[in-house]
Amino acid sequence: MRLALRELWRRPGRFAIAGGVLTFITLLLLFLGGLLDGLYLGSTGVLRAQEPALVVYADDARLSVIRSQLDAPTREAIEGVDGVEATYGIGVSLLAALPPGADAGSDDVVDVAVIGYEGGVAGVDDPPAAGEAYADSTLEGDVDVGDTLEIGPENVPVEVIGWVDDTSYLNQAGLWVEAATWREILAASIPAAAVGEDTFQVLTVEVAEGADADEVAAAIDDATGTTETVTTEEAILALPGVSQQTSTFNAIIGTTFFIAAVVTALFFALVTIERVALYGVLKAVGASSGQIAAGLAAQAVTVAVGSFLIGGALMLLAAQVLPDSIPLRLEVSRAVQSLGGLVLASVVGAAISFRRVIRIDPASAIS
Amino acid sequence: MFLALREIRRARLRFGLLAGAIGLLVFLLLFQLTLLNSLLDAFTGALENQSGEIVVYSEDARLSLEGSLVQPDQLEAVAGVDGVAASGPLGVNTFTVTAGGTQQDAALFGYELDGPGEPTTLTDGRLPERDGEGVAPAADAEDGYAIGDVIELAGGAVTIEIVGVADDIQYSVQPTVFVSWPTYEAASTAVNPNARAVLASVVVAQPAEGRDAAEVAEAIDGAVEGVEAVTRQAAVDESPGVTSVSQSFQVIFLLLYVVVTLVAGFFFLIVTVQKLDALVLLRAVGAPPGYLVRSLLVQVGIVAVAGVLLGVGLAVGVLAGVSAAVPSAELFVIPSFGPTAQAALLVLVLVVAASAVSVRRVLKADPADAVGKATFGGLG
Secondary structure (H helix, E strand, O other): OHHHHHHHHHOHHHHHHHHHHHHHHHHHHHHHHHHHHHHHHHHHHHHHOEOOOEEEEEHHHOOOOOOOOEOHHHHHHHHOOOOEEEEEEEEEEEEEEEOOOOOOOOOOOEEEEEEEEOOOEOOOOOOOOOOEEEEEHHHEOOEOOOOEEEEOOOOEEEEEEEEEOOOOEOOEEEEEEEHHHHHHHHHHHOHHHOOOOOOEOEEEEEEOOOOOHHHHHHHHHHHHOOEEEEEHHHHHHOOOOHHHHHHHHHHHHHHHHHHHHHHHHHHHHHHHHHOHHHHHHHHHOOOOHHHHHHHHHHHHHHHHHHHHHHHHHHHHHHHHHOOOOOOOOOOHHHHHHHHHHHHHHHHHHHHOOHHHHHHOOHHHHOO | OHHHHHHHHHOHHHHHHHHHHHHHHHHHHHHHHHHHHHHHHHHHHHHHOEOOOEEEEEHHHOOOOOOOOEOHHHHHHHHOOOOEEEEEEEEEEEEEEEEOOEEEEEEEEEEOOOOOOOEOOEEEEOOOOOOOEEEEEHHHHHHOOOOOOEEEEHHHOEEEEEEEEEOOOOEOOEOEEEEEHHHHHHHHHHHOOOOOOOOEOEEEEEEOOOOOHHHHHHHHHHHOOOEEEEEHHHHHHOOOOHHHHHHHHHHHHHHHHHHHHHHHHHHHHHHHHHOHHHHHHHHHOOOOHHHHHHHHHHHHHHHHHHHHHHHHHHHHHHHHHHHHHOOOOOOOOOOOHHHHHHHHHHHHHHHHHHOHHHHHHHHOOOHHHHHHOHHHOOOO
């Protein structure tokens, strides 16, 4: 093992080839992972922030928040179900907002998701006063606290009074307002989607302590006959494109790890061939196949980690120059996952050469 | 040539791994290329394949169909602009419909039957002639959108009979039905009795004969307040989502091409360096440099072609498998010939170009070195 690491230390250039390729594979992995995280986190913030365990939709909305409507009698029926501790109304409208001094139609216009809510949202205080909003911090830079945004084609004014984090919806920044303000904005901006008084699009349901969420969900749907109740996790996956994006990107990332393993296998196969005589000598003086294999594995791990560090640094630099339209989010958890996957793929790749190492006859040292 | 083939036969694992690596990279490339093309078609096909050559959005929508709502006075004003031969509303929205006996998401494109906005890629049947008729994507025919099928909205309050099917008219990756404007209005109010008004999402317009669509769009911009008019192609190319999807995939393609070049280039460089002594000896016994270079290029060619064939085979097999197993996965179609051939050719060119460093190394092998090498009996 020490010999292998010393070789790496003394002749790093020898490993530059595998390192170079793995660096680009790291870039690819981090970019793909960053895109997936950007799309997922940017789409799901509003639902991930919901504290209650269940989300209730109108059954003909097919789990679409925007197409769902739940009126007051339906809510009353839901609140009467055993195991329901509390309900909170939610409504979302995707609109454009004009910061002060900005021209309509210019790049200064920001896309927002206006969210009418009643509470039960992690990281978002109780609803502000009418005409005020908490804005998602992704708007910082375009908007300041105290600014009045003009929302939608009818320019409904809303004043930003504070920031909240990670609450985007379908990649539009969350703008949290009290329910009546949301209804007013919706009716003015999208008249065809206007909702009646006391109507929300969906309700989140806090389940009483000790009650089973799935059973409560089924009981709600039985009681109303017009709703579809799912867990918050299921509601997140039902957002347009979320589950498809996740499975497609995971398949691409998995293939990329496989390519990393093949590239490492190729490199160490070549390196091992070069060193057959040397390994013969090492075995002749007492080194075991296991020790030599461990050395190869150590080299693979070191090359993978080194490549990852360089690739990671390059990705951070690239993220600064990539256009804003690419929804890239570099998350520490994704980086750790990618590093683990790359190291594993490299060790598996290097292991292809173990067979050859084991077959080396120490007697070859004197032949 | 004989040596090149024999070396491959003797070192099957090494050359196999390289061909495998290239094959996987080509597979990844084709998989994503297919995904990108289908995604873009399924995102904006309906907009691209409707007859209005000019699309007029509300100014704050920034070319987003979902975000745009045009007021009645703007609709009227567009019609009066010099150079506009015909114009009309186009309403776009997603509804829950019952088709083929199941509830599904579908988009409705509502347009005036005697105005612009009709689908232009009809493959079977006819265009709607009255309210309650629609044209659906041919790709969704099996899901309850075949000619003669009836789809229902709002529990049957609105019904639409499919009278024609057309190619590439999906919008936002969902079935899209072109219907008359009154049908669209009826659907909007049926699903939401609280609806206060049904506005057009955009205005679609036709330029007068002999007038350029881009110029007329500019004239509309100048004459009508609060709108942004663009040509149909610009509307498709600049749709929110399309740019970011294209740019994201371009970065991925670039990285894949770089990796394939590096893997192939470095592999042949290592192999060449490892057999440099043998090459020097071959040169010393009379092998011309051209022969050695040709041998190397034969190996490069064989590995590259094998890798590309493996990648194309994998892509076709996997994508055909997915689309057969999951009929609703319309994005996973067998890659079409043009883009596949283009990508495969580019990979072949890159792999051959990547071997240039190895070729240089072979050409530099000096026969005189043979007498200086201790391993060849020289003085070292």
